[in-house]
Amino acid sequence: MHEFELIRQVFREADYARPGGAVVHSIGDDCALLETAASEQLAISTDSLLEGVHFPPGADGFLLGQRALAVAVSDLAAMGARPLAFTLALSLPQADADWLRELSRGLQTMARQAAIPLVGGDTTKGPLNLGITVMGTVPAGQALLRSGARPGQQLWVSGPLGGAAAALQVLQAGSSSYPGLLAAYWTPKPQLELGQWLRGKGGAALDISDGLLADAGHMAAESGVQLVIEQERVPVHPEAQALSAHQTLEWALCGGDDYQLVFSLPGQHAAALQKHFSQARCIGRVCVGQGVLLVDGQGQSVDLAHKGYQHF
Amino acid sequence: MHEFELIRQVFREADYARPGGAVVHSIGDDCALLETAASEQLAISTDSLLEGVHFPPGADGFLLGQRALAVAVSDLAAMGARPLAFTLALSLPQADADWLRELSRGLQTMARQAAIPLVGGDTTKGPLNLGITVMGTVPAGQALLRSGARPGQQLWVSGPLGGAAAALQVLQAGSSSYPGLLAAYWTPKPQLELGQWLRGKGGAALDISDGLLADAGHMAAESGVQLVIEQERVPVHPEAQALSAHQTLEWALCGGDDYQLVFSLPGQHAAALQKHFSQARCIGRVCVGQGVLLVDGQGQSVDLAHKGYQHF
Numbered sequence: 001m002h003e004f005e006l007i008r009q010v011f012r013e014a015d016y017a018r019p020g021g022a023v024v025h026s027i028g029d030d031c032a033l034l035e036t037a038a039s040e041q042l043a044i045s046t047d048s049l050l051e052g053v054h055f056p057p058g059a060d061g062f063l064l065g066q067r068a069l070a071v072a073v074s075d076l077a078a079m080g081a082r083p084l085a086f087t088l089a090l091s092l093p094q095a096d097a098d099w100l101r102e103l104s105r106g107l108q109t110m111a112r113q114a115a116i117p118l119v120g121g122d123t124t125k126g127p128l129n130l131g132i133t134v135m136g137t138v139p140a141g142q143a144l145l146r147s148g149a150r151p152g153q154q155l156w157v158s159g160p161l162g163g164a165a166a167a168l169q170v171l172q173a174g175s176s177s178y179p180g181l182l183a184a185y186w187t188p189k190p191q192l193e194l195g196q197w198l199r200g201k202g203g204a205a206l207d208i209s210d211g212l213l214a215d216a217g218h219m220a221a222e223s224g225v226q227l228v229i230e231q232e233r234v235p236v237h238p239e240a241q242a243l244s245a246h247q248t249l250e251w252a253l254c255g256g257d258d259y260q261l262v263f264s265l266p267g268q269h270a271a272a273l274q275k276h277f278s279q280a281r282c283i284g285r286v287c288v289g290q291g292v293l294l295v296d297g298q299g300q301s302v303d304l305a306h307k308g309y310q311h312f
Numbered sequence: 313m314h315e316f317e318l319i320r321q322v323f324r325e326a327d328y329a330r331p332g333g334a335v336v337h338s339i340g341d342d343c344a345l346l347e348t349a350a351s352e353q354l355a356i357s358t359d360s361l362l363e364g365v366h367f368p369p370g371a372d373g374f375l376l377g378q379r380a381l382a383v384a385v386s387d388l389a390a391m392g393a394r395p396l397a398f399t400l401a402l403s404l405p406q407a408d409a410d411w412l413r414e415l416s417r418g419l420q421t422m423a424r425q426a427a428i429p430l431v432g433g434d435t436t437k438g439p440l441n442l443g444i445t446v447m448g449t450v451p452a453g454q455a456l457l458r459s460g461a462r463p464g465q466q467l468w469v470s471g472p473l474g475g476a477a478a479a480l481q482v483l484q485a486g487s488s489s490y491p492g493l494l495a496a497y498w499t500p501k502p503q504l505e506l507g508q509w510l511r512g513k514g515g516a517a518l519d520i521s522d523g524l525l526a527d528a529g530h531m532a533a534e535s536g537v538q539l540v541i542e543q544e545r546v547p548v549h550p551e552a553q554a555l556s557a558h559q560t561l562e563w564a565l566c567g568g569d570d571y572q573l574v575f576s577l578p579g580q581h582a583a584a585l586q587k588h589f590s591q592a593r594c595i596g597r598v599c600v601g602q603g604v605l606l607v608d609g610q611g612q613s614v615d616l617a618h619k620g621y622q623h624f
Contacts, residue, residue, distance in 0.1 A: 024353060028534075029458050030390035030518055031355035031448070038350030041336060043343035044431060046399035046445060050438045078342035087358035089401070089443045119356060120445075126362045131401045131443035133358060133432075136343070146341050206342055222340070 008123050010097075010104055011088070016111035017118040022084055032119035034085055040137040042084070045075035051128035056171055061099045063186040064130075065106020070188045071209070072132040073114045074259040077195035078207040080144040081136030083116035089133075091126035114190055144195060148204035149223035149264040153286040158191045158261040159279035161212055162248055163237030165255020170243070180239040188259035194277050198263055205263035211254040213304070216262055216292045223264075226289030232297045235281045253294070320435050322409075322416050323400065328423035329430040334396055344431035346397055352449040354396070357387035363440035368483055373411045375498040376442075377418020382500045383521070384444040385426045386571040389507040390519040392456040393448030395428035401445075403438035426502055456507060460516035461535035461576040465598040470503045470573040471591040473524055474560055475549030477567020482555070492551040500571035506589050510575055517575035523566040525616070528574055528604045535576075538601030544609045547593045565606070 011017060012027045019026045025033035036042060049068050051057055069086065076083055088107070092100075111118060116134065149155075163184030170178050171185070191207070198205055204223055208215045212234065220227045236252045264286050265273065273280055287293075294302040323329060324339045331338045337345035348354060361380050363369055381398065388395055400419070404412075423430060428446065461467075475496025482490050483497070503519070510517055516535055520527045524546065532539045548564045576598050577585065585592055599605075606614040 025455070025457070030387040031357040031393065031446075031455070033391075033450070033455055034354040034356065035452070036348040036350065036352070036354050038348065040348070042346040042348050042354070042447075044346065044397070044399060044447070045343040046401045046432045046434050046443070048401040048403055048434050048436050048438075048441075048443060050403060050436055053436055053438060075342040079345075081343065085356070087356060087445055089358045089360040089445075091360055091362060091441065120358045122358050122360050124360050124362055124365055126360075126365060126441065127439045129360075129403065129438065129441060129443075131358070131360060131441075133399055133401075133445040134343075135354075135356070135447075138345070140347070143337070143343070143345055145337070 008121070010100055011118065011121045014104055014108060014118065016108045023117050023119055026119050027121060032085070034119065036137065039140055041140050041143065043076055043079045043081035043136040043138050043143060044133065045072065046131070046133040047072045049130045061102030062106040065103040066110045066187045068130045068132055069107050069110040070190050071259060072134045073110070073116060073190040073192070074188065074207040076134055076136035077190045077192045078144065078205050078261055079136070079138060080142060080195040080199040080205070081138040082196060083114050083192065084135045084137050085117050085119040086132055086134045087120035088118060089122045089131035091124045091129045093125065093128060114192060139199070142199040144198055144203070144205035146204055146206050146219050146222040148202065149219055149225050149227070149286045150202070151225055151286050151288045153203055153264040154267050154270060154282050155227055155229065155284040155286060156263050156265055156280050156282050157212065157235065158194050158277065160235040160237040161208065161258050161260060162240040162251035162255055164188065164257035165251035166237065166240035166243050178239050178243060181237065181243065184237060185257060190259065191261045194261060197276060198265070201269050202266050203264040205261050208256065208258050208260050208262055210256045212262060213253050213292055213294065219262065220291055224290070226287040226291055226293060227284060228287055228293045228295060229284040230295055231302060233281060233283045320433065322412055323430065323433045326416055326420060326430065328420045335429050335431055338429070338431050339433060344397070346431065348449065351452055353452050353455065355388055355391045355393035355448040355450050355455060356445065357384065358443070358445040359384045361442045373414030374418040377415040378422045378499050380442045380444055381419050381422040382502050383571060384446045385422070385428060385502040385504070386500065386519040388446055388448035389502045389504045390456065390517050390573055391448070391450060392454060392507040392511040392517070393450040394508060395426050395504065396447045396449050397431040398428050398444055398446045399432035400430060401434045401443035403436045403441045405437065405440060426504060451511070454511040456510055456517040458516055458518050458531050458534040460514065461531055461537050461598045462514070463537055463598050463600045465515055465576040466579050466582060466594050467539055467541065467596040467598060468575050468577055468592050468594050469524065469547065470506050470589065472547040472549040473520065473570050473572060474552040474563035474567055476500065476569035477563035478549065478552035478555050490551050490555060493549065493555065496549060497569060502571065503573045506573060509588060510577070513581050514578050515576040517573050520568065520570050520572050520574055522568045524574060525565050525604055525606065531574065532603055536602070538599040538603055538605060539596060540599055540605045540607060541596040543606050543614060545593060545595045
């Protein structure tokens with residue numbers, strides 16, 4: 001296991017793993033130590049990314065490092081939390097130093113973007129698996145919950161959808177064209193600023209990992225409301241449209257992995273939202289009832305089963 | 313993936329995953345939410361347990377659940393931290409409901425013993441792997457670090473060693489005799505009370521996962537001291553002695569997995585320690601110098617290389 005000791009060294013010496021700020025003690029003891037403030041609550045989420053399940057086999061280390069951490073941090077964004085620290089439990093089949101350095105460079109890129117230091121790790125020999133636990137802070141009582149949607153609120157998404165689902169088709173074809181789609185898949189941007197802006201405004205939020213319709217369904221169920229989505233208002237990724245116009249709406253509604261936020265908001269905040277977050281789009285409204293209702297341009301209900309949409 | 317949805321339900325509904333105490337919001341949203349106190353620091357550690365690497369293939373779910381959480385919580389004990397919450401990222405090859413319920417029952421048993429609720433989880437299909445992140449709290453500035461040993465202090469262990477290493481031989485032979493050894497392996501007791509008692513007394517601590525000599529080596533290196541261990545004072549597990557008298561000392565010195573604490577302590581606290589923790593044993597002292605020196609009953613240095621001890 002000497003080779004694995006060298007790998008641990010890569011992370012221990014990484015400059016995104018240095019103590020500072022809230023990190024009193026980083027990697028190297030039985031636990032890391034962090035400072036917290038009494039007026040804040042701690043937000044925690046854990047994710048595993050397995051090769052062949054959550055990302056294609058043979059993934060580039062740099063891209064995978066960025067994506068793995070972005071996906072995890074997105075859960076903090078969805079709660080309106082500010083990133084505090086993350087831990088990485090890595091298993092990998094062999095100690096390939098070059099690939100590892102690329103993975104670490106990818107983690108570092110996203111760690112800097114999101115201002116989230118690495119504070120603990122564990123590396124073992126096994127099938128490639130990145131287990132990431134993220135911690136963040138949120139002022140007490142102000143976290144954005146899935147259960148916060150109220151009838152009368154508007155329903156929004158933070159930006160264009162369908163890019164990551166379209167990218168999977170490009171990846172499966174082994175192509176490197178459509179760089180905007182590949183970026184949507186490999187380097188999603190956790191919507192941290194938006195999540196924090198939404199705090200205290202009375203709405204619900206979650207990040208779209210399973211697909212807009214499925215995740216809106218979670219919000220509807222947890223909030224005890226109906227969400228009406230106007231399909232013509234759902235923003236789609238322009239390169240997805242270029243790749244396959246007739247598949248784009250299905251990708252946008254049912255494809256996951258975009259990590260945009262879907263959120264509800266009282267209408268009086270709409271102008272300020274649009275001013276600060278120009279990519280956000282209002283896609284519908286919160287009603288009394290249950291489930292998700294998709295409507296077309298004439299306001300007619302779209303029969304989802306008939307469309308044969310996957311994952312719904 | 314419907315079967316995996318059912319599994320997630322097992323954990324979501326487990327009674328060790330209920331909100332309460334510091335847990336404001338548990339499983340079911342993008343993040344869990346915990347209360348913290350400003351006078352306390354947060355201690356965090358992450359561990360992966362892979363089948364065939366960290367535990368034998370075909371392990372009993374109940375025992376595995378207990379062991380996995382005990383091993384993780386032991387890192388909190390070693391810092392003197394009080395358990396706050398844990399997350400579980402589980403990958404498993406198939407959704408075997410009976411085995412899963414046993415795993416959950418094992419986790420619950422240890423979660424109750426250690427008073428640590430489950431606050432987040434992620435379940436995916438893949439090779440059996442339990443990724444556990446534990447969080448605890450410790451009064452600011454009072455965590456027990458590996459770097460805290462000072463010349464003149466005594467060196468102690470919290471209880472008998474070698475039981476878990478001996479148990480591996482019993483397990484490899486497929487035997488179920490020596491129940492005390494099997495218990496030492498499957499249900500180590502995180503030394504939480506002892507860790508908290510040691511706070512503020514000026515010493516160093518860590519939990520013995522790699523073996524006494526290796527872990528004492530970590531303490532010596534981080535503290536910049538020499539640790540002198542008298543081999544005749546090292547407490548050994550009585551059933552290990554019964555299994556193989558001539559291997560017992562090697563198991564106790566070099567076998568890992570016992571999760572006792574090794575710690576240093578100013579001599580004035582020795583009587584109070586012994587009164588409260590009757591299994592603890594003084595095994596040596598902290599000196600000026602570096603590394604670990606093992607001495608025999610005549611005070612002569614033992615040549616570790618000559619002994620052919622593994623893992624050192």
